[in-house]
Amino acid sequence: MKKGSAVKSRVWLSSPYIVWIIGFTVIPLGVIFKYALTGREGGFSLEYISAIFDPIHLKAMVFSLEIALGCTLFCILLSYPLVLALKHLNLGKQGFTMFILILPMWMNFILRILAWQMILSNNGILNLLLAKLGMEPLQLANTGAAIMIGVVYDYLPYMVLPIFNAVAEIDEDIIEAAKDLGANGFTVFRKIIFPLSVPGLLSGIVMVFVPSMTSFVISDILGGGKLQLIGNIIEQEFTKSANWNLGSGLSVSLMIFVLISMAFTTKNEVEGKGSAIW
Amino acid sequence: MVERLKNLCSRCYIGLIILFLYAPILVLVMLSFNNSRSRVTWGGFTFDWYQKLFSNGQIMEALVTTLTLAFTSALLATLIGVLGALGIHAMRQKNYQIVMIFTNIPLLNADIVTGIALMLWFVHFIPLGFGSVLLAHITFNIPYVILSVMPKIRQMNVSLYEAARDLGANALYAFFRVILPQLASGILAGFFMAFTMSMDDFVITYFTKGAGVNTLSTMIYGEIRKGIKPEMYALSTIIFVFVFLILLAANYWPQKRKSDGAHVVENL
Structure with a gap:
């Protein structure tokens, strides 16, 4: 230029x-x-950075990682069929996809998570429905499964939209050509749609993995305060224990971990993230 | 036959996802009409909460704070962000990359880390309150504006601006009549994105707000243990329906032809 x-x-x-x-x-x-980097005595110290390796913190960190990986995986598995179904029915073009995915975000997210608590609780709506159908009630309240449902629910749109946008840009002629040459639906997906959707998939992973790993409200409400993500521990250091140095140390460890894992996923290529949502 | 089966499967799957996304919303809307303060029992249909909502000073105050915050932060973020994007785009490759890395930090970083870092910094020079929350919201909103506007700047036709200047337009006039119309859709998307993000934020507000100030999100969070006031369900339902109607209008209204700045130059 x-x-x-x-x-x-x-x-x-x-x-x-x-x-x-x-x-x-x-x-x-x-x-x-x-x-x-300030220790108990006030001087320079690595004690609060390395506090992440304390058994309690490490346990929360591993649990957060499990939730984040599970959430990312479930979001990917739910997104592809949805994107393909929307494409199949030609519903994407009228802004329908954006519409159904963005609208829920306008109901306050804490309220929506509280609604999930009511749905999943032991005498909640889901078990009421199951009982009507003559099935065994599920014990989901205050479990990791409930937290998983909450994070998948909250972050699913952030996975669907970038994948949808990437797939919508695929030239229809390429798919037609592949079909003419004898490719079946699965081959078309494996050889064309999936490879061309990878940029969308990567920005989806970035947008889902980090927030699901670090959220503390969802685990607070759906985990019943017993299951702690690393976000819950950091929050408590600031609001309850008032140990700002420890809270900062854990935050910095978390930040370093997140940035390293994201560097593996993508090389700073999150541009278009904003426009991907709109 | 196979095609019809495929259509049916697609419809069913989309239906299931919509059910998953909207089930909790349905629950909240039901609660707003529930004639009982309890969350678990159905006490009959009522409009009471909608009437009581407008006389609930606390909720109204939180609503005004939330809207003021969203509008002001989105507006200032759009102003700083659009000027920023125009400037960054003109930078040398290396500086451009450095600034873009810093632009991505608030997006990539966990909200909790951003919120805490800002709070630790704010306590050094301003009391935590509306002002600190506003600064925090502008900070996390600017990247969304830049990322919405940058693609439009890349597509922008620079020769049109130069043509306008050659034909005697001064820099300001050319900016408003030629550059701005080309960026309008990106700027608007950035503004609404920022507004939405600000309305929806809980974590960063929670850490930077201090005592005394409440947005709807922090107010709801504070009420979790005591039980949510049913008026809050009514307010959320109103906001939801309002946005639903706006999005419906925006998506299905016959579109006006977009001006692209080219005809402005022709008329100079």
């Missing part, structure tokens, strides 16, 4: 944003690192 003087002077338009990045992204990260 040619960069004339008009273009060069345009760089100055970003100065408010650069100031904002420094003031509210870079410095806060510096501050949380400072708290995390």
Whole structure:
């Protein structure tokens, strides 16, 4: 691209944003690192960063990882059939997909999770329905399964939308050509639709994995306060125990873990994430 | 035959997903008409909660705070974000990449980490309250604006701007008449995205708000143990229906032809 003087002077338009990045992204990260690296005696120490390896914290971390991996996997498994069904019925083009997936987000998410608590509780709506059908009630309340249902419910749209957008861009002629050459539906999916949907899949993974690993409200409500994700432990360090250094140390460990695992998934290519949702 | 079976399966599957997504919403809407304060028993149909809602000062105050916050933060984030995107786009490759990494940090980072980092920083210079929450919301909203606007800037036809300047338009006039119309859809999407994110946020607000200020989300969270006031279900139902109607209108209204800035140059 040619960069004339008009273009060069345009760089100055970003100065408010650069100031904002420094003031509210870079410095806060510096501050949380400072708290995390300050030990009990006030000097520099790695004790709160390494606190993640305490058995209690490690257990919460492993549980968070299980929830996040499970949630990501279930979201992927639910999304592909949905995207294919929408494509098959040609429902995507009228904005129908966006519509049904975005609308629920306008009901407050804590209320929606509370509604799941009512549905899943031992004498809740689901068991009432099961009893009417003559089936055994399920003991889902305050279990990992309930938390899993909650996170899959909350983050499913973030997986469906980017995959849907990637699949919608596939040239119909390629699929027609493959069919003409004798490919069956499964081969078309394996050789064309899936490979071309990978960029969408990757941004879906980024958008689902991190929040499901670090949420604390869903596990608080659906886990009944007994099952703790790492997010619950960090939150309690700030609200109940008031040990800000430990809370910061755990946050920094979590952040490092998340950034490393995301670096494996994608190389900073989350652009279009915003527009993918709209 | 096979085609019809496929259609049926597709419809059933979409139906099941819709049921999964909307079941809790149905429960909440039912609760807003439930003539009983208990969450588990059905006490008959009533409009009471809708009437009581408007005389509930606390909920109304939280609603006003939430809307003010969403609108102000989305507006300021759009302003800073659009100017930022225009500037970043003109940067040298290396600087562009560095700024984009920092733009992605609030998106990639866990909300809880962002919220805590901001809170730890805010306590050094401002009292936690509406102001600190506003700063926090602007911070996490700007990346959404930039990511919505950037693709439009890439597609933007720079020659149109230069043509306008050659034909005697000053920089400001050319910006408003030629650049802005080309970016309008991206800016609008960014604004609504930011508004939605701000309305929906709980975690970052929770850590940066301090005592005394409540948005709807933090108010609901505070009521979990005591039990949610049924007026809250009524308010949520109203918001939901309102947005449903807006989205319905936006999606199925006959579209106006979009201006692309080209005809403006022709008319200069």
